[in-house]
Amino acid sequence: MSTRRSRSEATRITTYEKLEQQVRVALAANNLESVRARLAKEHPATIAAVLDRLDHPKRHLIFDPLPVELKAKVVDELSIQATREMLDDLPIAKIARLLDRLPMDEAAEVLAEDVPHRKKELLAAMRPKNAAEVRLLLQYPEHSAGRMMTEKFARLKPDMTAGEAIAYVRKVHSKVETLTDLYVLDPAGRLMGVVSLREVVVAPARRRINNLMNSDLVTVAPETDREEVARLVSHYDYLAIPVVLPGRKMLGVIPVDDVIDVLVAEGTEDILRFGGLEGGGVIDQPYFTIPLMAVIRRRVGWLLLLFVAETFTGTVLRSFEEELASVVALSFFIPLLIGTGGNTGAQTVSTLIRGLALREVRSRDLWRVIRRELLGGLLIGLILGGVAYGRALLWKSSPPLALTVGLAIVAICTWANAIGALVPLIAHRVRIDPAVVSAPLITTLVDATGLAIYLLIAKTVLGI
Amino acid sequence: MSTRRSRSEATRITTYEKLEQQVRVALAANNLESVRARLAKEHPATIAAVLDRLDHPKRHLIFDPLPVELKAKVVDELSIQATREMLDDLPIAKIARLLDRLPMDEAAEVLAEDVPHRKKELLAAMRPKNAAEVRLLLQYPEHSAGRMMTEKFARLKPDMTAGEAIAYVRKVHSKVETLTDLYVLDPAGRLMGVVSLREVVVAPARRRINNLMNSDLVTVAPETDREEVARLVSHYDYLAIPVVLPGRKMLGVIPVDDVIDVLVAEGTEDILRFGGLEGGGVIDQPYFTIPLMAVIRRRVGWLLLLFVAETFTGTVLRSFEEELASVVALSFFIPLLIGTGGNTGAQTVSTLIRGLALREVRSRDLWRVIRRELLGGLLIGLILGGVAYGRALLWKSSPPLALTVGLAIVAICTWANAIGALVPLIAHRVRIDPAVVSAPLITTLVDATGLAIYLLIAKTVLGI
Numbered sequence: 001m002s003t004r005r006s007r008s009e010a011t012r013i014t015t016y017e018k019l020e021q022q023v024r025v026a027l028a029a030n031n032l033e034s035v036r037a038r039l040a041k042e043h044p045a046t047i048a049a050v051l052d053r054l055d056h057p058k059r060h061l062i063f064d065p066l067p068v069e070l071k072a073k074v075v076d077e078l079s080i081q082a083t084r085e086m087l088d089d090l091p092i093a094k095i096a097r098l099l100d101r102l103p104m105d106e107a108a109e110v111l112a113e114d115v116p117h118r119k120k121e122l123l124a125a126m127r128p129k130n131a132a133e134v135r136l137l138l139q140y141p142e143h144s145a146g147r148m149m150t151e152k153f154a155r156l157k158p159d160m161t162a163g164e165a166i167a168y169v170r171k172v173h174s175k176v177e178t179l180t181d182l183y184v185l186d187p188a189g190r191l192m193g194v195v196s197l198r199e200v201v202v203a204p205a206r207r208r209i210n211n212l213m214n215s216d217l218v219t220v221a222p223e224t225d226r227e228e229v230a231r232l233v234s235h236y237d238y239l240a241i242p243v244v245l246p247g248r249k250m251l252g253v254i255p256v257d258d259v260i261d262v263l264v265a266e267g268t269e270d271i272l273r274f275g276g277l278e279g280g281g282v283i284d285q286p287y288f289t290i291p292l293m294a295v296i297r298r299r300v301g302w303l304l305l306l307f308v309a310e311t312f313t314g315t316v317l318r319s320f321e322e323e324l325a326s327v328v329a330l331s332f333f334i335p336l337l338i339g340t341g342g343n344t345g346a347q348t349v350s351t352l353i354r355g356l357a358l359r360e361v362r363s364r365d366l367w368r369v370i371r372r373e374l375l376g377g378l379l380i381g382l383i384l385g386g387v388a389y390g391r392a393l394l395w396k397s398s399p400p401l402a403l404t405v406g407l408a409i410v411a412i413c414t415w416a417n418a419i420g421a422l423v424p425l426i427a428h429r430v431r432i433d434p435a436v437v438s439a440p441l442i443t444t445l446v447d448a449t450g451l452a453i454y455l456l457i458a459k460t461v462l463g464i
Numbered sequence: 465m466s467t468r469r470s471r472s473e474a475t476r477i478t479t480y481e482k483l484e485q486q487v488r489v490a491l492a493a494n495n496l497e498s499v500r501a502r503l504a505k506e507h508p509a510t511i512a513a514v515l516d517r518l519d520h521p522k523r524h525l526i527f528d529p530l531p532v533e534l535k536a537k538v539v540d541e542l543s544i545q546a547t548r549e550m551l552d553d554l555p556i557a558k559i560a561r562l563l564d565r566l567p568m569d570e571a572a573e574v575l576a577e578d579v580p581h582r583k584k585e586l587l588a589a590m591r592p593k594n595a596a597e598v599r600l601l602l603q604y605p606e607h608s609a610g611r612m613m614t615e616k617f618a619r620l621k622p623d624m625t626a627g628e629a630i631a632y633v634r635k636v637h638s639k640v641e642t643l644t645d646l647y648v649l650d651p652a653g654r655l656m657g658v659v660s661l662r663e664v665v666v667a668p669a670r671r672r673i674n675n676l677m678n679s680d681l682v683t684v685a686p687e688t689d690r691e692e693v694a695r696l697v698s699h700y701d702y703l704a705i706p707v708v709l710p711g712r713k714m715l716g717v718i719p720v721d722d723v724i725d726v727l728v729a730e731g732t733e734d735i736l737r738f739g740g741l742e743g744g745g746v747i748d749q750p751y752f753t754i755p756l757m758a759v760i761r762r763r764v765g766w767l768l769l770l771f772v773a774e775t776f777t778g779t780v781l782r783s784f785e786e787e788l789a790s791v792v793a794l795s796f797f798i799p800l801l802i803g804t805g806g807n808t809g810a811q812t813v814s815t816l817i818r819g820l821a822l823r824e825v826r827s828r829d830l831w832r833v834i835r836r837e838l839l840g841g842l843l844i845g846l847i848l849g850g851v852a853y854g855r856a857l858l859w860k861s862s863p864p865l866a867l868t869v870g871l872a873i874v875a876i877c878t879w880a881n882a883i884g885a886l887v888p889l890i891a892h893r894v895r896i897d898p899a900v901v902s903a904p905l906i907t908t909l910v911d912a913t914g915l916a917i918y919l920l921i922a923k924t925v926l927g928i
Contacts, residue, residue: 317798331781388771
């Protein structure tokens with residue numbers, strides 16, 4: 001997520017900011033006519049980005065006069081928070097008309113996440129055919145392939161010729177959402193193969209589709225998690241992936257642009273989780289659109305849990321009260337030692353989260369990983385321990401105290417590296433997403449245990 | 465990066481693992497013939513995944529007998545480490561023949577990253593036309609649009625008819641890499657518009673291209689960073705994005721599957737950086753393929769830097785030596801207080817990195833963000849401070865000590881929240897990627913300053 005700016009990016013930012021600035025000026029001057037025409041020509045994603053940054057009641061002044069087709073496209077790109085606020089003000093009939101114009105997977109998303117309290121009324125007010133499709137999609141769990149698919153794909157018969165396929169495409173194209181790949185179905189609706197529009201166009205007109213199609217297919221089930229869908233599409237460089245039931249009965253298609261949205265959403269969600277925030281829901285929304293109290297509710301849970309875990313450091317310290325009282329200098333090194341342990345553990349956990357996510361590391365590699373990380377931690381510990389020993393002497397610590405600090409660093413780094421590898425691996429094995437193992441969690445785990453290691457070494461070396 | 469398993473995923477994992485298992489068994493039995501046929505039918509990405517997990521010398525037994533076309537496709541998907549090891553064993557002529565078969569942006573990548581020491585010889589041994597294209601791509605910086613683009617796109621003239629465009633597509637399709645979008649150029653090679661293959665196919669055969677094309681274009685410059693390319697493609701739901709010089713002279717096209725690879729790479733790179741590891745280079749490679757010493761070299765730099773920063777905690781503690789000696793119980797709360805500060809700061813920094821990456825927050829929002837995070841930190845601090853106060857009393861701390869701890873939590877949470885917001889915002893303003901602001905960095909910054917806050921409060925409240 002670099003934000004280095006290139007030439008073209010700078011132009012683009014100017015466009016956004018200029019547009020937003022123009023909108024603000026026009027709002028202040030009560031002269032919206034001047035920007036409306038300009039806005040209506042912009043890409044729906046750009047209009048949505050401007051609306052996301054405006055305060056709620058003002059959004060209506062921009063949104064309401066847009067043609068209904070464009071409105072639907074803008075809603076498709078708007079943040080959850082803004083969508084909720086906008087839709088809550090509209091009568092059922094108007095919302096239903098917008099939903100009817102969305103791709104049905106998006107309509108299902110809006111119904112489930114943005115206006116769940118009005119779902120029934122809205123389904124009743126939508127066109128029956130659309131409502132039926134939405135009901136079907138909503139059967140599947142959140143973030144599943146079934147929720148993302150579209151039924152509007154091109155269906156070919158295996159004995160069609162390429163020429164007939166082109167004629168069919170011309171006939172249905174306005175009703176089909178994705179046309180880069182065409183799907184070959186048998187009379188029972190089972191998927192037999194895929195052929196790209198490109199292949200059909202360049203083939204001789206009389207060539208039969210079953211001689212053109214690729215029947216060695218990668219498909220997903222409707223229950224497949226959206227991240228798995230993204231992984232398969234990126235692994236195989238697909239432009240769309242079919243969703244089928246066992247027995248290959250074809251349900252729908254997930255186009256690549258939906259997959260890109262998943263990758264963007266999940267990538268940034270992972271950063272949040274790694275920072276110690278629950279993913280999902282309102283926290284995924286644009287920074288300024290989340291009410292502060294919602295942020296705090298989300299944050300405080302984890303912090304309290306970590307706080308309680310962290311109180312064990314106090315328990316450890318109290319049990320070494322005498323030693324600390326006799327050598328006060330011992331406590332000077334406490335933050336340094338547990339801080340270094342936490343940093344080492346955070347590095348390891350990020351490496352493992354990535355390795356597990358990309359399937360480079362699997363559960364059965366557990367011991368291989370632990371061996372590697374123990375050795376790595378030991379080597380890192382020896383380097384940092386040497387530096388710590390020297391630094392402690394420079395602080396005029398006694399040589400035995402300096403030795404204690406050096407040895408403690410070696411032990412804590414080795415330990416932190418092992419914990420940083422073990423926790424995500426165990427999470428993975430018990431089917432918890434390793435990405436919930438955040439840096440703060442590992443830091444906290446390492447703090448109390450690292451302290452105990454340090455003070456035990458001190459007791460032994462200093463003989464207190 | 466969830467790794468929850470769905471039904472279809474389970475099947476896929478079995479396939480991979482089974483394949484790998486079969487390969488291992490066949491290797492052990494010295495009977496590779498049995499798996500070769502099976503492997504040759506697999507997707508190149510799957511073969512690459514198996515090769516990535518094998519030890520180096522054994523890879524040749526699988527790789528060498530593959531047909532050269534398939535070899536090229538496998539190299540296209542292989543990790544850097546494996547590519548390096550494989551190519552280093554081959555004579556120049558053989559590598560050149562592989563490179564000639566890759567998409568030229570991939571060939572440039574291999575030359576620049578995997579075999580830089582043999583670049584000159586290889587360029588001389590490649591087909592002159594390909595070598596020229598690669599030289600052109602290598603002019604552009606690493607991770608730029610210019611490096612990712614392909615020159616092999618479909619070029620239409622504005623006065624062609626749809627029918628003529630189809631005839632042209634049939635003629636050139638075998639030499640063109642991406643055909644989902646067709647590009648309309650004027651005689652000087654300037655980009656006038658884009659039309660999708662779909663639109664050309666469904667249009668009446670006599671309709672002119674300049675009446676079909678979309679001329680309101682989003683383009684990138686060859687120097688544009690790959691993350692900006694990904695952001696634009698995901699924002700506008702494109703299947704490809706054209707690369708142009710100022711004046712719209714068209715250079716090439718970046719197809720969506722390359723963009724997906726960028727999103728996957730950057731998403732996981734961000735996790736590494738947030739964990740306190742430098743991104744890029746060898747650290748991005750599959751977990752088990754990175755030599756341990758390379759990992760340690762990469763990790764120790766940051767750890768040493770943080771270690772030095774962390775030694776300031778010792779300086780702070782030594783300057784409060786008397787206070788700590790007179791109230792030993794003060795030191796029991798040190799890890800708890802700085803740990804909580806670090807956790808709070810890590811949460812905030814992850815929120816800001818995300819907000820900046822998605823352009824929800826900009827540099828000029830600095831004060832708005834700081835106000836918000838100060839208030840948020842204060843509220844979180846009041847909640848946690850209340851809990852800390854109670855917990856300290858439970859530990860039979862004196863009420864003044866408990867009050868000190870409670871007040872310190874309020875102050876440290878507010879402070880950590882502000883620092884967690886300020887540091888990435890400042891990094892962004894001075895054009896450093898905020899994603900390098902890792903959780904360990906914030907934790908370390910908060911440690912020394914948080915300690916000073918705590919001990920100053922203690923001095924005041926306890927009157928020591």
